[in-house]
Amino acid sequence: MKLAFGPWEMVVAPDAGAATLSLTRNGTDILRPTPPGATDPFDRACFPLVPYANRIAFGTFEWEGRMHHIPHNHPGQAHPLHGTGWRERWTVEDQDDAAITMQLAHAPDRHWPWRFSATHRLTLDTDGLTATLALRNDDRAAMPAGLGFHPYFDKCGVTALTFEAEQLWLADEQMLPTTLAPADHFGDWSTGQSLDRRDLIDHCFVGWRGRAVIARADGDIAVEGTDTPALHFFVPPGEAFFCAEPVTAMPDAVNQGQPRVLAPGQTMHATMRIANA
DSSP, rough: EEETTTTTTEEEEETTEEEOOOOOETTSSSSSOOTTTTOOGGGGGGOEEEEEOOGGGEEEEEEETEEEEEEOOSSSSSSBBBGGGSSSOOOEEOOOSSSSEEEEEEEBBBBBBSEEOOOOEEOOOOOEEEEEEEEOOSSSOOEEEOOOOOOOEEEEEEEEEEEOOOOEEEEEEEEOOEEETTTTTTTOOOBBBBBBOOOOOEEESSSSEEEEEEEEETTTTEEESSSOOOOEEOOOOTOOOEEEEEESSSSHHHHHOOOOEEOOOOEEEEEEEEOOO
16 A cells, blocks of 8 residues: 655554564665565565564563463574564554555454454655554453564665664573673664674664664754664664664563553553654
8 A cells, every 4th residue: 555745755554563564764765675576574564563563582571470482483483472462463444645544453363362452554754654562462361562663774874873872782592682881882872873783783772862864965854762762773784784673671570570560451662753853
């Protein structure tokens, strides 16, 4: 489904995890476009993270006195990733030329043993894209919960990234969080850093101020998050993309004592804005 407003255009696939397949400004890719015929969700331009973000260590955690075992959900990954929504078919609630609202109803299964519903709305305006997520616990018991967005930004023409945060989580060889370190561990992002790097960054910054600026030759882009106090940052060496993901919590939050507790009938929200800086 194609949406457009002013200089902005995007293609959305509700039946493929409510994913964004492309986002352009004046015909130039802001997000890395999905290759034609691609079936791997990681090839898509952006997708919502619900009902948790990033990894759950080996899919095992204790919740309210009971052990849960969630299977991995992507080939080659030892840990279940990014929730269930990115791999499910969403239904379209309403749509016009510049906006779409998609819904997901999840019945308890081995990938997530609580009943929930989610709403994902994408809206274009003159300056850019607003993406909102809502997650409601429809179960009889409280559940751990998290939300986020996973945009793959096109690195062509990008000269620097600037943002402010308090700390970052160092990670082990499994990319699971270990200890907190200063936010400038990989460089002082508050003054701007190049994304042409030899080292892998796949780390979560906490105490994020809610805004990152991507310096581009054709005009800067701002990535903003609301109700997303963490920014997961992924920069793989040699690739033509990077990810700056507004999320509600660190990876493996349910095992780190930092999950959001969502009571029956309760709803949580998160918003991402990608727009002219």
